[in-house]
Amino acid sequence: MNHHEWLAESFEANRPRLEAVAYRMLGSAAEAQDAVQESWLRLAASNSEGIDNLAGWLTTVVGRVCLDHLRSRKSRREQPIADAGPQTAELPSPAGNPESEAMLADSVGQALLVVLETLDPAERLAFVLHDMFAVPFDDIARIVDRSPAAARKLASRARHRVQGTSEPLTVDQSRQRQIVEAFLEAARGGDFDALVAVLDPDVVARSNGGSVGPIVRGVMQVAGGAMAFAPLATGSQLVLADGKVAALAGSAKLPTRVMTFTIGDDGRISILDAITDPDLLATMDLVVIGD
Structure with missing residues (x-):
């Protein structure tokens, strides 16, 4: 050839x-x-x-x-x-x-x-x-x-x-919402076992894409840290962040923190990203999800 x-x-x-x-x-x-x-x-x-x-x-x-x-x-x-x-x-x-x-x-x-x-x-x-x-x-x-x-x-x-002219959530986004809501509910209630169930064994938690603060690895460590996430989880609302389901503190116009989730094929969270950097938040497309 x-x-x-x-x-x-x-x-x-x-x-x-x-x-x-x-x-x-x-x-x-x-x-x-x-x-x-x-x-x-x-x-x-x-x-x-x-x-x-x-x-x-x-x-x-x-x-x-x-x-x-x-x-x-x-x-x-x-x-x-x-x-x-x-x-x-x-x-x-x-x-x-x-x-x-x-x-x-x-x-x-x-x-x-x-x-x-x-x-x-x-x-x-x-x-x-x-x-x-x-x-x-x-x-x-x-x-x-x-x-x-x-x-x-x-x-x-x-x-x-x-x-604005389509259904609020796609099938994939609906699945993401269920998983994120399960995480938030477990964090709000301090339910360690429920957190472990929704997290991947090798889950990674990081801040601003890993550019700030330590990177936490492993389900036990991340689940333990998520217990301290309860106040934010209680006051957060669900949004689409660049098309993916996320948790927002503040408002879509003035966000103070966005927690994004990477979800594996097995339905468990593999990466949690806490975005607090104003420059990063300004680039995110945030749409509040209705009930």
Whole structure:
């Protein structure tokens, strides 16, 4: 297999993800396919041997292509056109395949697409890439030509608008809420055994991401320390912090402390982070969870 054949095969392996990104960005299967094909043309014309992370490189390129398209569409006040754009033919394309387009549409949902259409192009890109495809803000920042903090703010603004028109919690967030509430209830009641039950055996507790104070490791040590957390647990409220269930002291506009939780596949808390640094708190997207 020569390099061009390997490149084409690697591109095809990444195509489903690229189509998913582009469809959520553009809302049209045909336009999404055009963006993906454009990424292939750019890859074929590049010095691909110098690309360390092909999947990341392609996602970045598709993001830039979609961002340019959205900005152009916005300036002309156009809506997505299903058959817009020429078809490139250097690689097989599923564009125009009803089954493929239906699968894309079903995977997103029309309601979400309608909301995404209301976002600014840069907000839409930041939200789609970070919240839907876990692309780091450092990478998003390079696409939108802004700082990582500014990219985080873009995603935050978009998230607020999306959450305002959707169900309060996803299935995963509902599961997170149950676990966090169990932790808070055990801390409030001083129930050591209940704390141990909800914590991973190798749980880690830290302050401000480990930048301040000692890092506490192990279920017995963390559970013991959580007993002193009772006053804060009593006065805290549940919020979504950057999309994850957390405990807030203060208010969403003026937070004094946010406790975030990393939860493993087994449903137990593996990391507790107490965020008190004002600069870190200022970057967090906090949305109070209703009953």
